[in-house]
């Protein structure tokens with residue numbers, strides 16, 4: 001799936017993540033861009049639920065990486081906000097995670113620079129003026145809402 005989606009609640013964000021999750025498999029890298037509070041972690045929680053990860057998925061801002069074992073795949077959730085560049089990202093074991101065939105969901109992927117593979121999916125999150133509304137762009141630059 002690709003395009004721009006307006007989500008009006010956390011539930012709608014989870015539903016979109018559930019659809020998107022169907023396209024994911026081992027080794028996929030998913031970059032989540034957007035400001036603080038734009039909905040990146042909420043989307044990841046929806047992905048985790050769709051992949052049947054047990055338990056709660058919290059923001060990895062302070063620990064940088066969290067691993068969630070789903071029945072069929074390892075979900076690795078990274079928040080690179082506190083890192084400063086590619087060397088930092090390599091130091092947390094970036095290549096190891098890729099080699100393990102995890103699904104990698106990366107908040108603040110800008111920090112990883114050229115470590116992000118060509119094949120990565122790119123999602124952009126925008127907080128619209130209305131409190132609950134978020135725009136999620138999946139592999140697209142344009143903001144035309146689907």
Ligand SMILES: Nc1ncnc2c1ncn2[C@@H]1O[C@H](COP(=O)(O)OP(=O)(O)O)[C@@H](O)[C@H]1O
Pocket residue numbers: 007008009010012013034035036037038039040041042043059107125131132133134
């Ligand atoms: N439509 C929506 N989609 C996602 N989150 C929403 C939405 N409406 C309100 N929220 C709230 O906004 C916040 C989004 O935070 P979060 O997902 O942690 O953002 P980020 O990881 O991008 O910093 C959460 O508190 C969530 O409950």
Ligand SMILES: [Mg+2]
Pocket residue numbers: 040041059079107
């Ligand atoms: Mg977050």
